[in-house]
Structures are given as C-alpha cells and as structure tokens.
Amino acid sequence: MSNVLTIGWFETKRYLGDKVALFTTVVMPVLLVVLIGLSFGSTPDRLSIGVLTEDPGPAASEFTQQLESANLDVIDYTSQDDLARDIRLGFITAGLTVPAGFSAAADSPDGQATVTMSIDQTSANGGAIASAIQSAAAQFAEQRNAVRVATNALGTSDPAVADAANTSAQQVIASTGETTVDETTLGALNESDRNGFASAVPTQLTLFVFLNGLLAGMTLVESRRLGVSKRMLATPTGIGPHILGIGLGRWWLGGIQAALLLAIGALLFGVDFGNWGAVAVLAVVWTALAAAVGMLIGSLARTADQVVAISVPLGIGMGMLGGSMWPLSVVPPFMRAIAHATPHAWANDAWIAIIDGGAGVGGIATELLVLSAVTVAMASLAVFFLRRTLSK
Amino acid sequence: MADLVLDCRDLVRRFDSLVAVDGVSFGIGPGETYGLLGPNGAGKTTTISMVAGLLEPSGGTVTVLGQEITPRSTTAKGAIGLVPQDIALYPDLSARENLTFFAKLQGLRGSELATRIDEVLDIVGLADRAGDKIDTYSGGMKRRANIAVGMVHQPTLLILDEPTVGVDPQSRNAILESVDALSTTGMAVLYTTHYMEEAERLCDRIGIIDSGKLIAEGTREELVARLGDSTAVTFRADGPVEAVRGWRDDLSQLRTVSTVQPQEYGATVTCGHASEVVAGAFSAAEKRGVTIGGVDVTAPDLEAVFLSLTGKALRDGS
Ligand SMILES: Nc1ncnc2c1ncn2[C@@H]1O[C@H](COP(=O)(O)OP(=O)(O)O)[C@@H](O)[C@H]1O
Numbered sequence: 245m246s247n248v249l250t251i252g253w254f255e256t257k258r259y260l261g262d263k264v265a266l267f268t269t270v271v272m273p274v275l276l277v278v279l280i281g282l283s284f285g286s287t288p289d290r291l292s293i294g295v296l297t298e299d300p301g302p303a304a305s306e307f308t309q310q311l312e313s314a315n316l317d318v319i320d321y322t323s324q325d326d327l328a329r330d331i332r333l334g335f336i337t338a339g340l341t342v343p344a345g346f347s348a349a350a351d352s353p354d355g356q357a358t359v360t361m362s363i364d365q366t367s368a369n370g371g372a373i374a375s376a377i378q379s380a381a382a383q384f385a386e387q388r389n390a391v392r393v394a395t396n397a398l399g400t401s402d403p404a405v406a407d408a409a410n411t412s413a414q415q416v417i418a419s420t421g422e423t424t425v426d427e428t429t430l431g432a433l434n435e436s437d438r439n440g441f442a443s444a445v446p447t448q449l450t451l452f453v454f455l456n457g458l459l460a461g462m463t464l465v466e467s468r469r470l471g472v473s474k475r476m477l478a479t480p481t482g483i484g485p486h487i488l489g490i491g492l493g494r495w496w497l498g499g500i501q502a503a504l505l506l507a508i509g510a511l512l513f514g515v516d517f518g519n520w521g522a523v524a525v526l527a528v529v530w531t532a533l534a535a536a537v538g539m540l541i542g543s544l545a546r547t548a549d550q551v552v553a554i555s556v557p558l559g560i561g562m563g564m565l566g567g568s569m570w571p572l573s574v575v576p577p578f579m580r581a582i583a584h585a586t587p588h589a590w591a592n593d594a595w596i597a598i599i600d601g602g603a604g605v606g607g608i609a610t611e612l613l614v615l616s617a618v619t620v621a622m623a624s625l626a627v628f629f630l631r632r633t634l635s636k
Numbered sequence: 637m638a639d640l641v642l643d644c645r646d647l648v649r650r651f652d653s654l655v656a657v658d659g660v661s662f663g664i665g666p667g668e669t670y671g672l673l674g675p676n677g678a679g680k681t682t683t684i685s686m687v688a689g690l691l692e693p694s695g696g697t698v699t700v701l702g703q704e705i706t707p708r709s710t711t712a713k714g715a716i717g718l719v720p721q722d723i724a725l726y727p728d729l730s731a732r733e734n735l736t737f738f739a740k741l742q743g744l745r746g747s748e749l750a751t752r753i754d755e756v757l758d759i760v761g762l763a764d765r766a767g768d769k770i771d772t773y774s775g776g777m778k779r780r781a782n783i784a785v786g787m788v789h790q791p792t793l794l795i796l797d798e799p800t801v802g803v804d805p806q807s808r809n810a811i812l813e814s815v816d817a818l819s820t821t822g823m824a825v826l827y828t829t830h831y832m833e834e835a836e837r838l839c840d841r842i843g844i845i846d847s848g849k850l851i852a853e854g855t856r857e858e859l860v861a862r863l864g865d866s867t868a869v870t871f872r873a874d875g876p877v878e879a880v881r882g883w884r885d886d887l888s889q890l891r892t893v894s895t896v897q898p899q900e901y902g903a904t905v906t907c908g909h910a911s912e913v914v915a916g917a918f919s920a921a922e923k924r925g926v927t928i929g930g931v932d933v934t935a936p937d938l939e940a941v942f943l944s945l946t947g948k949a950l951r952d953g954s
C-alpha cells in the first residue's frame with residue numbers, strides 16, 4: 245500500500261513539473277466552462293433573446309437596435325415555429341415577434357405599436373429579460389416621440405413658429421405614443437436554461453475529467469518505454485500496486501480538476517449545487533473511473549501517440565453520446581437508451597438529480613453503483629493486460 | 637549449497653520456437669562476483685530477467701536466499717538489486733529523486749534513506765550533480781545513476797546487465813572501480829558482459845554462455861587451463877581468395893591445431909605448439925602463393941577459451 249502512495253506521489257510530482265500538462269488539466273477546462281457557461285446564456289449582464297421580424301420597415305430595425313443597446317443579445321429568427329421550439333428547448337429564454345405593420349403603426353400620429361413576447365416562465369432569468377425588453381420598448385417609444393417633436397420644431401427660427409412648435413410638442417406629449425409588449429408564456433421542456441453554469445460545470449467536468457483520465461494512459465506507456473515499469477516490478481511492487489499507483493497519481497489530479505470547476509461554478513457564477521456530500525462522492529467516483537479507463541488504454545497501447553489517438557475521439561464521442569455536449573432530455577428515447585452504454589450518461593443523470601432534484605448520496609445510489617462497477621472492471625482489465633504486455 | 641545467495645537450476649526460456657535460455661544452472665555465494673560472459677544474443681539478459689523475477693521461466697527455478705523468485709514474488713525481490721542493460725530512470729527527475737523513489741519502493745525511510753542515498757551517490761561519483769535532472773547528464777553519468785539506483789537498498793544480490801556498454805573509457809573505468817569496490821562489502825554480484833577483460837578483471841568466477849547454454853564455468857585460471865597448453869596464433873595473410881581458402885584448410889591439418897577461425901585478412905588458430913604451427917603455416921603459404929604479412933601469438937585467455945569452445949570469436953567484428 246505504501247508503494248502505491250509512493251508511486252502516486254512521484255507521478256503527481258512529475259506531472260506538476262510538466263507545464264503543458266498542467267495547462268490542459270487546469271486552464272483549458274476552466275476556460276471552456278466559462279465560455280460554455282456564457283454562451284448557454286444567462287449571465288445577468290448579457291441575456292439573449294430570439295427576434296422574429298415580420299415587418300420590413302425602418303422602425304422595426306430601429307426597435308431591434310434598441311434591444312441590442314439594452315444589452316440583449318438578439319438572435320434573428322425567420323419562423324415562429326423555430327422561435328417557439330428554441331424557447332421550449334431552453335436555448336433562449338424569450339422571443340419577440342415584431343408583426344407586419346409595426347413601422348406604420350409606430351410612425352402613425354398616435355404612435356401606438358405592439359410586439360409579442362414569448363417567455364419561458366420557468367427560467368430564472370425570465371423576469372430580468374422581460375423587464376429589459378419592457379424598458380427597451382419604453383425607450384424606443386420615447387425616442388420616437390422625441391423625433392416627432394424635433395421634426396415638428398424643425399425648419400424655422402420665427403418666434404411665432406417656435407410658439408407653434410411648443411404647442412405642438414405639448415400636443416405630442418399629451419398623446420404620447422407607446423410601444424406595447426404583449427406578454428405570453430411558454431413552459432420550457434427541460435432544465436437546461438437555469439443558470440447556464442449549472443449545466444456547463446457538471447457536463448464539462450464529466451467530459452474533461454474523463455478525457456484527462458484517458459490521457460493518463462500516456463503515463464503508463466511512458467513508464468514502460470523508460471523501463472521504469474520493469475524496474476518497479478523488480479522491487480517488492482506487484483503489477484496491481486504499480487497500476488494503482490500510477491492511476492492514483494491521476495486520480496487526485498482529476499479530483500483537483502473537478503474541485504476547481506465546482507469551486508468556480510459555485511463561487512464565481514453562483515451555481516447552487518445542492519448536496520455537497522453527493523457532489524463530492526460523485527466527483528471522486530468519476531475521477532477514479534476516468535483514471536481506470538486511462539490505465540486500461542495505457543496497458544494496451546504501444547506508444548503515447550496511440551493513447552492520444554484512442555483517447556481524444558473516445559472521450560469526445562462518449563461525451564457527445566452520454567449527454568455532455570447537449571442534455572439527454574432533447575434526444576429521442578432510443579438514443580437516450582443507447583447513451584446509457586456510456587458512463588457519461590449515468591454521471592450526467594446523477595448530476596441532474598443532485599443539482600435539479602436536490603438528491604443526496606442515497607438519491608444517486610444506482611448511478612454510483614454502476615460507475616463503481618465500471619471502475620473496478622476497467623482497473624482489473626488494466627492489470628490483466630499490463631501483466632501480459634510486461635511479460636513479453 | 638544452502639549458503640548460496642543465488643541458485644539457478646535448469647533455467648529454460650522459450651520465445652515461440654526460439655530457445656533463448658536452454659538449461660542454465662549456476663550458483664553464486666555470498667560476496668562472490670560471478671560473470672556471465674557471452675556474445676550478443678547469447679541469452680544473458682533473458683537469464684537475468686528470470687533471476688530478477690521479471691520473466692516467467694519456461695522451466696527451472698530461481699532461488700535467492702532460499703526463496704523462490706517468480707514474477708509474482710514481492711518481498712523476496714527486496715534482496716535483489718537490478719541494474720538493467722538500458723537506463724531505466726525518470727529523465728525529468730534528478731538522480732536524488734530517482735534514488736528516493738526506488739529506495740522508498742524498497743522500503744527505506746527516514747534517516748536510513750537519506751544516508752544510503754548519499755552513500756551511493758558517493759560511490760558512483762555523482763554527489764555534486766545529484767540535484768540535476770537525469771536528462772542533463774552525459775551518457776556515462778546516466779549509467780552511473782542507473783547503477784546507483786540498483787544498489788541503494790544494499791541488496792544481497794546485485795545484478796548488473798552489461799553496465800559499460802556504450803560508455804566512454806573514463807566512465808567505464810569509474811564503473812568498474814565501483815563494482816570492484818562492492819566485492820569488499822559482501823554483496824554478491826551477477827555481472828553480465830561480452831567484454832572478456834571486464835570478466836577477467838572483476839569476476840571471481842565466470843560462466844561462459846552461448847546460444848542459451850552455459851558451456852563452461854570456473855575461475856579464469858580454471859577456464860584457461862581447460863585449453864591445455866593451447867595458444868592463439870593470428871596470421872595476417874594476403875593472396876588470391878581461393879589460395880587463402882586452401883591455405884586455411886592446410887592450417888587445420890597441421891599437428892596440434894584445434895581450431896581455425898577465418899579472419900578477413902588471414903586466420904586465427906588455436907594450437908598446442910605455436911612455433912611448429914607457425915613454421916607449417918609459412919611453408920603452406922609458400923606452396924599456395926599466399927603472403928603472410930604478420931604473426932601474432934597470444935597467451936591463452938578467455939577469448940581463446942571461447943574460441944576453442946565455440947569455434948567463433950566472442951565479439952563480432954573485433
Ligand atoms: N521478448 C523476446 N521475444 C522474442 N525473442 C527474444 C525476446 N527477448 C530476447 N529474445 C531473443 O532471445 C535471445 C537472447 O537474447 P538476450 O537474452 O537479450 O541476449 P543477450 O542479453 O545475451 O544479448 C536473442 O536471440 C533474442 O533475440
């Protein structure tokens with residue numbers, strides 16, 4: 245056992261000396277979480293909405309510009325169906341339809357124009373978006389009014405006309421035009437549009453911890469290439485402790501990676517992970533699983549290049565299939581069934597249960613059991629194949 | 637026999653149809669330095685891998701201090717220190733860190749660990765570079781660090797597999813001196829080499845191995861005595877290819893000649909009466925139209941022993 249720790253400690257030490265490796269474990273996933281968290285929307289200062297413009301007039305495009313300057317990210321849509329679907333899927337929180345005749349209405353003497361807003365009620369950002377849209381609409385109306393005042397006042401310096409303009413301005417203000425927002429609500433079908441980081445952190449954690457675990461196979465290949473593996477086996481160290489030691493080095497590095505992502509999610513982006521005990525157990529089991537699969541690859545591959553060639557497509561492919569790229573709630577049921585051939589699907593299910601369902605360790609027991617069984621199986625296969633490789 | 641540190645009995649190892657080690661038996665006593673001398677491909681590394689418990693024998697047994705060694709042994713391996721033929725160190729760690737790592741795997745801790753590391757660094761002359769990464773070392777320094785790791789835990793049996801291959805003469809000498817010094821510490825040493833001089837200089841007893849078989853064993857004197865009063869005579873000869881070939885056949889017909897080893901220009905002959913053979917060789921050469929450009933007579937040595945046992949030179953091309 246102490247040899248396992250010794251090997252694990254020296255692997256960590258060597259890893260920490262490797263700046264490139266450190267970048268891929270720590271800096272990259274953090275960057276990606278931030279990027280994905282931001283683009284899946286919904287940081288408080290930049291909200292995205294879908295806009296369907298059915299009116300070709302100038303007032304309609306001015307209105308859209310007004311939305312953009314109100315710090316809303318405008319995504320253009322061309323069909324009402326697409327807009328409604330994306331709100332349901334949680335890709336956007338709100339959609340606006342600018343109807344035909346909008347410009348004409350806005351330019352009419354009373355300036356009364358109407359747009360339609362659909363909003364996902366369940367979204368945490370729904371309120372923020374609605375009020376951002378309301379205030380953009382109010383500003384747009386005010387601007388139109390001011391334009392009308394100015395137009396009326398233009399073209400003369402005659403005091404008599406100035407008087408008339410004054411009167412006219414008063415008239416305009418008396419009949420202030422409004423751009424009304426008609427509000428309807430749509431329920432989103434899934435949970436992916438909570439705080440964007442509530443899904444970005446666990447899915448990227450699953451993806452990256454796994455990928456780094458697989459790449460840890462390189463350490464094992466390298467250790468064989470250097471002859472250090474055989475040398476270890478010439479000491480009172482069996483093959484099991486040898487693999488466990490190298491795996492352990494990666495296990496706690498994966499743990500650091502996971503802890504970092506979780507801390508960033510919780511502290512910087514305000515994700516509420518719920519039950520931290522369950523979070524910790526799941527993260528520990530997942531990092532062990534990743535290291536075990538990495539050791540299996542490392543015991544089979546001949547070169548470090550082979551490890552990369554296997555790990556990258558495998559890690560990304562399993563991530564895609566298993567719901568680390570998009571939520572499994574948007575895929576058809578048969579794909580969801582296939583997805584559960586990957587450990588990722590089980591891990592992602594567990595994360596959703598913890599974060600959305602408030603589950604504790606007991607609530608994710610099935611997932612933990614499946615993941616642990618896979619870990620033990622992978623580690624055993626790794627020992628089997630490494631023994632074969634080394635005795636050649 | 638119970639006193640043996642290492643006892644190998646009838647070791648066999650096959651790789652598919654190739655029999656790399658073919659019934660090798662030998663023993664090493666406490667404090668004894670045993671040389672396994674043989675050309676490349678003779679089966680030295682394969683034998684050593686079985687002794688160190690890295691390779692499963694196809695047959696036979698290895699016992700170290702009375703305990704059988706197999707790839708599944710663990711604690712028993714603590715008695716062995718292995719210095720593999722190729723450098724087996726972490727290049728991105730320093731010599732001290734590599735030593736610490738392997739010493740810990742051998743169970744050393746605390747002040748014993750620190751003392752032993754300083755001791756072996758001194759023995760191999762790396763004390764002043766101990767903190768530098770291995771990949772900044774010269775080839776010879778890497779070899780010395782490689783040796784240090786093998787003996788850091790004071791093994792009862794130290795195994796060195798061709799530790800001087802590809803090393804500059806200075807480092808080679810340093811390595812030989814440190815191995816020589818070990819014999820006074822009571823460590824049993826198993827030393828493989830294809831350099832006759834190293835075996836002669838270091839080893840108390842030598843086993844000559846060829847094609848997986850241990851073909852002779854004994855002290856240097858015992859081995860040379862097996863040749864009787866045999867002497868190696870090397871002729872440099874020149875002439876038409878056919879003539880030289882015929883002349884070599886003549887040599888083998890001469891009285892007391894036991895082997896004739898063709899050389900690129902001439903031949904090496906082992907024989908009982910050097911002067912008679914030299915005279916015979918000259919008269920045969922004259923008849924064949926072959927010119928003898930030089931004669932070299934060497935007193936019997938391990939090279940000659942190997943030649944007389946196998947009919948070939950120990951080192952190819954030299
Ligand atoms: N893993 C292996 N697989 C197949 N053949 C091997 C293997 N290891 C060694 N051999 C063969 O066994 C013979 C002895 O090799 P080795 O023990 O390395 O010789 P030496 O160390 O004396 O140079 C050689 O013919 C070599 O090619």
Ligand SMILES: [Mg+2]
Binds near residue numbers: 680681721797798
């Ligand atoms: Mg060898």
